[in-house]
Amino acid sequence: MPEARTITLAVTGASGSIYAAEMLRALAADPRVVKVNLVVSDNALRVLAEELHLSGRNGLVEKLLGAPNEKIQQHPESDIGANIASGSYSTDAMIVLPCSMGTLAAIATGLAQNLIQRAADVTLKERRPLILCVRETPFNRIHLRNMQLASDAGAVIFPTIPTLYNHPQSTAEMARNFVHRVLAHIGLPQPGAYIWQPDSPRS
Ligand SMILES: Cc1cc2nc3c(=O)[nH]c(=O)nc-3n(C[C@H](O)[C@H](O)[C@H](O)COP(=O)(O)O)c2cc1C
Structure with a gap:
């Protein structure tokens, strides 16, 4: 994988908006990540409102990060002509977090009816x-x-x-640890990530 990464992050309407928020923060802060193509489904917005009390699509990135971020480009779920809808646009990985059963079903059966499903289809076909x-x-x-x-x-x-087993003290810490695991999986190990050490003393 090259050093400068382009990552697609899709957020769908399953419970767990905090995971998406932590993932966006980690990607925004990671200097190896030069571009994030973000797609938030309409149903994810409903869950974001429920779980994080954030409403609307406008200014969502700023609300989640506390500031605008130039490397994050948000695409409407309906824009099947966006860059990530084509295999000719190179991305290093696509993460769907959280992934609803509806979006899972659409991806598993190749429906490609919105930008999230199409981008996932493209990611699979491009291996x-x-x-x-x-x-x-x-x-x-x-x-x-x-x-x-x-x-x-x-x-x-x-x-x-x-x-x-890492004794998270908050839901944010729990979510952050999960995000670290996902990013390590795609070759982006994060500073400060918890790594299990079986010989370390336990309290
Ligand atoms: C508060 C809330 C929580 C939900 N949690 C889940 C969930 O954990 N898993 C899931 O598959 N669907 C969940 N749903 C239902 C999905 O949002 C719904 O199936 C939707 O059609 C998914 O659309 P999307 O995949 O296009 O985002 C939830 C809905 C709401 C309002």
């Missing part, structure tokens, strides 16, 4: 890393089958299951 941070509980057999289908097509199923 680039596609990380689906799925969230639902419990799973029905359709969810399980769709995860298998997506995995067989090359996606990584990376459920938003937090670790507790």
